[in-house]
Each structure stands twice: as structure tokens, then as C-alpha cells.
Amino acid sequence: MPDIDPYILARAQFAANISFHILFPSITMGLAWILLFFRLRFTTSGDKHWEHAYHFWVKIFALSFAIGVVSGITMSFQFGTNWPGFMERTGNISGPLLGYEVLTAFFLEATFLGVMLFGKNRVSNKVHLLACALVAVGTSLSAFWILSLNSWMQTPTGYTIENGVFYVDSWTAVIFNPSFPYRLAHMMTATMLTAAFLVMGVSAWRMKQKVDGPGTAKIFKAMAVMAMIFAPLQVVIGDLHGLNTLAHQPAKIAAIEGVWETERGVPFTVFGFPDEDTRTTRFALEIPYAASWILTHDINGEVRGLNEFEGEHPPVAIVFWSFRVMVGIGMLMILVSWWAGWELFKRKQKPSTWLLNAASWMTFSGWVAVLAGWYVTEIGRQPWIVHGLLTSAEVVADHSSGIMLSTFTGYMALYVFILVSYIATLRYMATKPAASLLAMDQVPGQATHQQPAKGA
Amino acid sequence: MDLDFWLPLFFAGAMGLALLIYVVLDGYDLGIGILLPFAEDSEKDIMIAAIGPFWDANETWIVLGIGILLIAFPQAHGQILTAMYIPVTLMLMGLILRGIAFDFRAKAIAHRKDMWNAIFAIGSLITAVSQGWMLGTYITGLGQSGISYLFSVLIAVTLPALYILLGSAWLLIKTEDELFDKALGWAKKSILPMGAALLLVSLATPLISETIADKWFSFPEGLRLLPIPLLSMATFAGLLWLLSDQKTLRSGREWLLYAGLILLCVLAALGLAYSILPDIIIGQMTIWESASSTKSLLFTFWGTAIVLPAIIAYTFFVYRIFSGKATALTYE
Numbered sequence: 089m090p091d092i093d094p095y096i097l098a099r100a101q102f103a104a105n106i107s108f109h110i111l112f113p114s115i116t117m118g119l120a121w122i123l124l125f126f127r128l129r130f131t132t133s134g135d136k137h138w139e140h141a142y143h144f145w146v147k148i149f150a151l152s153f154a155i156g157v158v159s160g161i162t163m164s165f166q167f168g169t170n171w172p173g174f175m176e177r178t179g180n181i182s183g184p185l186l187g188y189e190v191l192t193a194f195f196l197e198a199t200f201l202g203v204m205l206f207g208k209n210r211v212s213n214k215v216h217l218l219a220c221a222l223v224a225v226g227t228s229l230s231a232f233w234i235l236s237l238n239s240w241m242q243t244p245t246g247y248t249i250e251n252g253v254f255y256v257d258s259w260t261a262v263i264f265n266p267s268f269p270y271r272l273a274h275m276m277t278a279t280m281l282t283a284a285f286l287v288m289g290v291s292a293w294r295m296k297q298k299v300d301g302p303g304t305a306k307i308f309k310a311m312a313v314m315a316m317i318f319a320p321l322q323v324v325i326g327d328l329h330g331l332n333t334l335a336h337q338p339a340k341i342a343a344i345e346g347v348w349e350t351e352r353g354v355p356f357t358v359f360g361f362p363d364e365d366t367r368t369t370r371f372a373l374e375i376p377y378a379a380s381w382i383l384t385h386d387i388n389g390e391v392r393g394l395n396e397f398e399g400e401h402p403p404v405a406i407v408f409w410s411f412r413v414m415v416g417i418g419m420l421m422i423l424v425s426w427w428a429g430w431e432l433f434k435r436k437q438k439p440s441t442w443l444l445n446a447a448s449w450m451t452f453s454g455w456v457a458v459l460a461g462w463y464v465t466e467i468g469r470q471p472w473i474v475h476g477l478l479t480s481a482e483v484v485a486d487h488s489s490g491i492m493l494s495t496f497t498g499y500m501a502l503y504v505f506i507l508v509s510y511i512a513t514l515r516y517m518a519t520k521p522a523a524s525l526l527a528m529d530q531v532p533g534q535a536t537h538q539q540p541a542k543g544a
Numbered sequence: 545m546d547l548d549f550w551l552p553l554f555f556a557g558a559m560g561l562a563l564l565i566y567v568v569l570d571g572y573d574l575g576i577g578i579l580l581p582f583a584e585d586s587e588k589d590i591m592i593a594a595i596g597p598f599w600d601a602n603e604t605w606i607v608l609g610i611g612i613l614l615i616a617f618p619q620a621h622g623q624i625l626t627a628m629y630i631p632v633t634l635m636l637m638g639l640i641l642r643g644i645a646f647d648f649r650a651k652a653i654a655h656r657k658d659m660w661n662a663i664f665a666i667g668s669l670i671t672a673v674s675q676g677w678m679l680g681t682y683i684t685g686l687g688q689s690g691i692s693y694l695f696s697v698l699i700a701v702t703l704p705a706l707y708i709l710l711g712s713a714w715l716l717i718k719t720e721d722e723l724f725d726k727a728l729g730w731a732k733k734s735i736l737p738m739g740a741a742l743l744l745v746s747l748a749t750p751l752i753s754e755t756i757a758d759k760w761f762s763f764p765e766g767l768r769l770l771p772i773p774l775l776s777m778a779t780f781a782g783l784l785w786l787l788s789d790q791k792t793l794r795s796g797r798e799w800l801l802y803a804g805l806i807l808l809c810v811l812a813a814l815g816l817a818y819s820i821l822p823d824i825i826i827g828q829m830t831i832w833e834s835a836s837s838t839k840s841l842l843f844t845f846w847g848t849a850i851v852l853p854a855i856i857a858y859t860f861f862v863y864r865i866f867s868g869k870a871t872a873l874t875y876e
Contacts, residue, residue, distance in 0.1 A: 147650075147651055150647055151647045151648065151651060153600075154600070154643050154644060154646060154647040155643070155644055155647075157603070157643060158639055158640040158642075158643035158644060159640065161603070161606075161607055161636065161639055162636045162639075162640065164607055164611065164614075165610065165632050165636055167614065168610075168614065168621050168624070168626070169625045169626060169628075169629050172621070172622025172623070172625065172626050173622065175614055175618040175621050175622050176618055176619055176622050179614065179615070179618025179621070180618075180836050180837045180839075180840040181840070183614055183615035183616070183618055183836055183840060184840055184847075186611060186614065187611050187612070187614075188844075188847055190604070190607055191608070191847055191848060191851040191852065191855070192847070192851055194604045194607060194608075195608075195855045195858075196855075196858075198603070198604045199600075199601040199604075199855075199858055199859055199862050200858075200862070201600055201601075202596070202597030202598060202600065202601065202866070203597070203862055203865060205597070206596055206866070207597065207862075207865050207866070210866065211865055255840075256837070256839055256840055259843060485622075485626050485629075487626075487629060491629065491630070495629075495633045498633070498637065502637060502640060502641075506640075506644055509648060513648060513651050516651075517651060
């Protein structure tokens with residue numbers, strides 16, 4: 089058997105699973121609200137295009153939701169199989185937060201999803217709207233609880249420790265820990281942007297392929313407006329989140345900025361290759377004083393460097409680069425959405441081919457940004473699992489590396505297969521000419537032949 | 545009231561209830577999945593439609609069950625899931641395959657549908673078998689000996705039989721005509737193997753676990769257990785009669801088979817609870833030894849007390865919306 093550290097494998101496996109998982113909630117959380125918006129627009133205006141938009145996107149929602157659910161279940165088990173020590177030590181805190189997620193969110197969304205997807209003929213429009221709303225609320229509630237727990241792991245408050253086990257002092261302090269409001273706002277905005285760019289990108293692609301219906305332009309416009317609002321908003325929220333991290337997890341910020349020594353008047357490194365062995369950033373392209381200004385709002389402000397966190401800071405290069413990928417995509421999102429706004433509103437023209445191309449290229453940009461962002465915050469927390477109190481290595485399970493490696497390979501093969509099928513299916517659905525949009529009110533496969541309704 | 549005593553007991557009960565509901569509900573989903581290859585192509589859509597609006601919520605009950613294990617008994621949670629690493633991983637892969645296949649088959653290009661149908665069936669079967677393996681491992685007190693493995697294998701082949709019966713029973717409620725007849729046939733074929741396996745498991749259990757044997761065969765405490773095997777046998781006889789007579793099932797009371805199976809599952813769960821409690825890991829750890837702090841349990845208790853009735857209420861509401869025979873699913 090290959091001799092790989094089981095600890096690294098446990099982390100790799102969990103990272104692979106959580107990375108795969110988050111792709112789908114980051115679509116469904118935003119898309120649930122967008123679908124509710126489509127349904128409400130149809131209800132209030134009677135414009136059939138919104139109803140068609142709902143029917144097209146609810147299928148993609150159902151598919152994404154199912155993948156999110158099954159990969160999420162995997163995670164709930166992997167807490168125990170990969171990190172048994174985490175539950176033994178922090179169970180008093182993490183248990184109830186996860187429990188509330190299951191009780192208040194999972195059942196709500198899973199149960200009313202059935203009504204949302206298949207109940208439209210069986211219930212009144214009002215009840216159906218309510219089901220759509222409850223699914224949207226459920227997905228967001230789920231984010232509330234899990235982000236509360238994740239934030240607590242980053243900025244723990246409201247606890248006492250006895251014999252290595254965490255006990256709760258104050259639930260308010262645990263749930264509303266210092267980084268939670270920022271992380272929640274940052275993630276919710278990210279899901280709105282991920283969903284908006286997905287819908288915008290697929291719509292643009294359909295217009296480009298000339299398979300769009302008359303409503304596609306309307307959807308494109310609505311999503312452009314949404315992105316125009318959320319993309320700049322995300323910069324503000326992200327900045328506040330960063331300042332919060334500086335106050336509570338300075339080592340993470342030092343890695344993000346690639347600051348090796350504590351200094352005043354620190355430049356911002358736009359590009360470069362951080363090297364932990366030589367403790368330098370090679371080929372650095374710097375903007376003088378910018379990092380000090382961003383982080384302390386003073387060009388001569390002091391920024392604590394990695395030298396202060398010897399042996400207790402995260403790997404630098406991956407955090408440094410993930411951050412730049414995330415911010416870069418955020419900037420592209422602002423650019424594309426405002427360009428779309430300028431074409432659609434200022435020049436009142438149909439979207440140009442250039443814009444449609446740009447938007448289709450941005451279809452999955454939200455995924456890249458969300459993953460990069462989570463790598464910044466999660467890898468940036470290492471070597472801790474609960475910041476400053478408990479290390480990841482202390483809580484790992486002792487499976488042999490042979491077993492870990494084979495399950496890891498199995499999961500990876502499965503995830504690649506699902507991802508390829510998902511994108512192929514999306515492409516297939518997006519390629520269908522809009523004339524069939526009406527016919528597609530019927531789910532292909534589930535209703536290849538019409539059964540007369542009996543006894544229902 | 546002594547919360548230190550009662551709260552762990554409450555959560556042990558809630559966990560058992562959640563897992564019981566899971567078996568009864570997702571059991572029919574998984575059973576129908578396993579039966580899918582035995583149906584005609586046109587029937588497959590109806591079978592999928594019979595579980596379409598429900599499977600997602602049904603699956604959530606196992607998340608709640610494992611969730612309670614994690615919330616209320618964190619010390620046991622890590623040990624149990626570590627010991628069951630392989631079957632848990634297999635089950636998760638089965639659940640993933642089943643779940644994605646359900647949605648992909650409805651949207652995929654026509655010629656891929658057969659592939660997704662196959663994946664749906666295989667995923668369901670893997671899930672059922674690994675859950676049986678997990679249950680077996682649990683009853684042996686997380687034993688790692690050869691005999692323990694043999695026992696786990698025994699349950700691993702039993703559970704799919706139960707799920708097939710549950711699936712057939714659900715199809716009786718949701719279908720008509722030819723598919724109804726087919727479902728009756730599937731139920732008839734699977735009931736005897738299921739009964740034999742159940743008997744075998746019951747006989748093997750005291751042999752495999754000394755703790756359980758002590759409880760069953762001590763006098764007079766063991767007598768308290770007696771109603772369970774007696775009632776189980778009566779229920780089983782009733783089910784056999786239902787399936788051989790068929791008149792009752794064909795005259796508008798087709799739900800009786802499913803109801804009888806629920807009763808059988810409840811009895812099995814009660815028997816299991818009697819055998820295991822107050823341990824959470826048989827012979828190693830009691831529910832009190834592994835429980836979270838009382839303060840944490842109380843915090844979760846209030847949430848559970850408020851939310852669980854609401855969940856049960858809206859679950860009933862949704863089952864009522866989709867009551868009656870299944871028709872082809874549409875997103876309309």
C-alpha cells in the first residue's frame with residue numbers, strides 16, 4: 089500500500105466532498121429565490137414568459153438540489169467517519185447547530201420541494217407559491233445554521249473547556265459569533281451571484297445559438313439587474329468580512345496578503361509566487377502602501393506578518409492565490425453586469441454578440457469564485473479546526489491509508505462522473521429549441537406517455 | 545425532574561423513532577428502486593412517479609437519526625461511524641447514485657435513460673445491503689470477529705427483502721391494473737424469504753451477543769419480551785393470509801399490506817430497543833455515558849419539541865396532496 093499520511097488523505101477526502109457539495113447549494117440557494125421571483129412575476133403580470141422561465145429553470149433546480157442533498161448527506165456522515173474527535177470534543181456546540189439545521193431546514197425544503205415540483209396541478213396557485221417560498225426559506229435557513237457553526241470554528245465565543253471538551257456558556261454568543269454576520273452576508277450574496285450568472289449565462293448561450301424563446305431576453309435583463317446590484321455589494325461585504333478576519337484571525341490575513349514580516353506601510357501584492365522556504369514572494373507586482381490602506385485605512389498602518397505565527401499559520405501560496413482568483417472573478421462580475429446594464433438600459437439595444445459571448449463564458453464563474461473563497465477561509469484556518477483551540481490533526485480518525493485512499497478514489501470517480509453528467513444535461517437542456525419550451529412543460533422521461541388521471 | 549436521566553432517554557427514543565420512520569418510508573423508495581429492472585419500460589415511469597414527491601423528504605429521516613446520534617451521543621457517534629466506515633461509505637455512494645439517477649433520468653437524453661434506470665436500481669440495492677451490514681455491525685456491538693461479519697452479512701441480505709416488500713406494498717397503494725398485479729406477485733415472492741430471514745436473525749441475535757442473550761433468557765424479566773415475538777408471528781401470519789387470499793387487497797383495502805409491514809417494523813424496533821437499552825453501543829457504553837451536556841441537550845430538546853410535530857404535520861399535509869393512485873409526474 090502506498091505510504092501516504094492518512095491525515096492528509098482524510099483532509100483531501102473531506103475537502104473533495106465539501107468542494108463538490110458546495111457547488112450545488114451555491115446554485116440552489118440563489119435559484120430558489122429567483123424561481124419564486126419568476127412565479128410571482130407571472131402571478132402578478134400574467135405574462136406567460138415568466139411561467140416558461142420557471143418551468144425551464146425548476147428542472148435545473150431539481151437536479152442541482154438532488155445532487156446537493158446527496159452530497160450533503162455524505163458530509164454529515166463524514167464528520168463522524170473522518171473527524172470523530174471533532175464531535176467528541178465540540179459535540180455540545182456543533183451537535184445542536186447541525187440538529188437545528190436538520191429540523192428547521194432540511195425537512196422544510198425536502199418536503200415542500202415535492203409540492204413545488206410535482207404539485208402544481210394539485211394545489212391552488214397560492215399554496216404553490218407558498219411551497220416555493222418555503223423551499224427558498226428552507227435553503228437559506230440551512231445556510232444560517234451551517235455558516236453559524238463554520239463561523240464559530242473560525243471565531244469561537246460563548247464556550248468553556250473542561251478536560252478538553254467544549255461546553256456552552258451562552259447560545260447567543262455561540263450562534264452570533266463575531267464572524268457569523270459577515271460570513272452569512274458574504275455567502276448569501278455569493279449564491280445570488282452564482283445563480284444570477286448561471287441563469288444569465290445559459291440565457292445568453294441560448295440567444296447566441298438562436299434557440300431562445302421571446303422570454304429569454306427578459307430573463308437575461310432581470311438577471312443582469314440582479315448582478316448589477318449584488319456584485320458591487322459583494323465588494324463592500326467582502327471588505328468588511330476581511331477586516332473582521334484581520335481582528336480575529338490575523339494569520340489568515342497575513343497569508344492572503346503574503347506579508348512575511350510585521351511592517352508598516354505594507355504594499356499590496358497583485359501577483360507573485362509566495363515561497364515558504366525562502367520566506368519571500370518571487371516576481372511580486374506590488375502597489376505601494378495599498379495593503380496597509382485596505383486593512384487599516386491608513387497608508388502607514390502596521391500589518392502583522394507571518395513571522396508572528398511561526399508554525400501556526402496556514403500554507404501561504406494556496407491561500408494567497410485563491411484570494412486573488414476570488415477577487416478577480418468578483419471584478420469580472422461587476423464589469424460584465426454593468427456592461428450589460430449599459431447596453432440594455434443606456435443604449436436600449438439588444439445585447440451585442442460580444443456581451444452574449446462574455447456572459448456565456450461567465451456561466452460557471454460563480455462556482456470558481458465560491459470555491460476559491462472557501463479555500464481562502466478554510467485552508468486559511470489551518471492548522472486549526474477550531475481556531476486557536478483545537479487542531480485538525482488532533483481529531484482525525486485513524487483509518488489505514490489504504491482504506492482512505494480507496495474510498496477517496498471512489499468518491500473522486502463518482503464526483504467527476506456526476507459533474508460531467510450535470511454539465512452535459514444542462515447543455516442538452518439549454519440546446520433544445522424554445523419551440524419545445526411549451527412541450528417541455530411535460531417532463532421528458534417521467535411523462536413520455538400521458539397516463540389518464542385515475543382516482544387521484 | 546432529573547434531566548440528566550430523562551433527556552438522554554428522550555433522545556434515544558427520538559433517534560429510534562427517526563430511524564424507524566426512515567426504514568418504513570425510504571424502505572419503500574429503495575424497494576421500488578430494486579424492483580425497477582423487473583418492470584416494463586412504461587411501468588417504470590409510474591413506479592418512479594409513485595415515489596417522486598416523497599423520496600427526498602423520506603431520506604431526510606436518516607439524516608435526522610444520525611443527526612441525533614451526533615447531537616445527543618457524540619462519544620458514541622464517532623466510535624460507531626468509525627467502526628462502520630466501509631458500509632457507511634458504500635451506503636453513501638448508493639444514496640448518491642440513487643438520488644442523482646432519479647433526477648437525471650427525467651432530464652437526460654432519451655438513449656441515456658436506460659443507463660440512469662440501471663444506476664437507480666444499483667444505487668438502491670447498494671444502499672439497502674449496506675444498511676443491513678450497518679445494522680448487523682451495530683447489533684454485534686461493533687464486533688470485528690469472523691462470526692460478527694457473518695451475522696452482518698445475514699442482515700445485509702435480509703434488509704433488501706424487507707424493502708422489496710415495503711416497495712411492493714407501496715405500489716399496491718399507488719398503482720392499478722397490471723402493475724398492481726405485478727406488485728402483488730413481487731410481494732408474494734419476497735414474503736417467505738423475508739420471514740425466514742427475520743426468524744434466522746432473531747435466532748442468531750442471542751448467539752452473537754451475550755448482553756442480549758442475558759436479557760432475553762433471564763426469568764422473569766424475559767417474559768416482558770414475550771408479546772413481541774408472539775405479535776410479530778401473528779402479524780406475519782396475517783400478511784401471509786392477505787397475500788394468499790388477495791380478496792381484501794383487491795377490494796379497496798390495498799393499504800393493509802403496508803400497514804401490516806409497518807406494524808412488523810414497529811415490533812422489531814421495540815424488540816431491538818428492549819435488547820439494546822440502556823446501552824448505546826451494546827456491552828460497551830450506555831446512553832448516559834455517551835450523552836452531551838445537559839445544557840446542550842435541553843437547547844436541542846426545545847427545538848425538537850416545537851419543530852418535530854410541525855414536521856410530522858406538514859408531512860401529512862403533503863402526503864394528502866399526493867394521495868391516490870400515481871399518475872405520470874409533471875412539473876405542471
